[in-house]
Amino acid sequence: MDDRGGSFVAVRRISQGLDRSNTCHSTSAEFVTGSTAWLGRGLSCVCAQRRESDARPSFDLTPAQEECLQRLQSRIDVPYDGSIPEHQDALRSLWNAAFPEEELLGLISEQWKDMGWQGKDPSTDFRGGGFISLENLLFFVRNFPKSFQDLLRKQEGDRSVWEYPFAVAGVNITFMLIQMLDLEAVKPRTLVGATFLKFLAENDSAFDLLYCITFKMMDHQWLSMRASYMDFNTVMKSTRRQLEKELLLEDIMRLEDVPSYKLLSR
Secondary structure, X not given: OOOOOOOOOOEEOOOOOOOXXXXXXXXXXXXXXXXXXXXXXXXXXXXEEEOOOOOOEEEEOOHXXXXXXXXXXXXXXXXXXXXXXXHHHHHHHHHHHHOOOOOOOXXXXXXHHHHOOOOOOHXXXXXXXXXXXXXXXXXXXXXXXXXXXXXXXXXXXXXXXXXXXXXXXXXXXXXXXXXXXXXXXXXXXXXXXXXXHHHHHHOOOHHHHHHHHHHHHHHHHHHHOOOOHHHHHHHHHHHHHHHHHHHOOOOXXXXXXXXXXXXXXX
């Protein structure tokens, strides 16, 4: 379910976890007003300028930030291609990390539905996120395996009967972050986008880490709102607002300082 017209199917929650023993592009960006203390938080190297012909500010980048942005953009530009061995291996690695106790029968298999893909071929669900959305999921499961498993198996909280599908929700989160941070632009055009590039220049994995924070934040919002399948878009909008707010807090010097980072567990 994304801005490009994709969709996903509802997942009916059978129990608190998966019982493995019984296997039965828009470029618009919103301007976020930030605190005037922002330039005093170590971010003075990003200079805001407002062009006369544009109501939005323009943020100049340091050479290091520009290089980091270009590297991230090169990742964003890679579509998922099921014929590329590297992409096939990454997909297998995701399965093995998510379900180490169960052998994958094939890259096209009904098993993939257990992870929350729409059908038996996950490659059809990567349209909105590309290969980087698979890389995000791999980073998540390798760096925060407990949180990954909790979300995959819906193990926390009083959940609805009809739950969001885990993997496709992950692709939607990748797509949302790309849009929110305006990462396809030559320079950031929002304060939150410029703030993120400061983090990216200091941590090359900042986008992947922010993805993990956002996924956990989204699930937290889902539970707080007592949401069900049809509420997914509303939850995503709420998650975006909360994420923008936390990124622009005055005392945030790195992504680990974002309040919702504390929701993650390894």
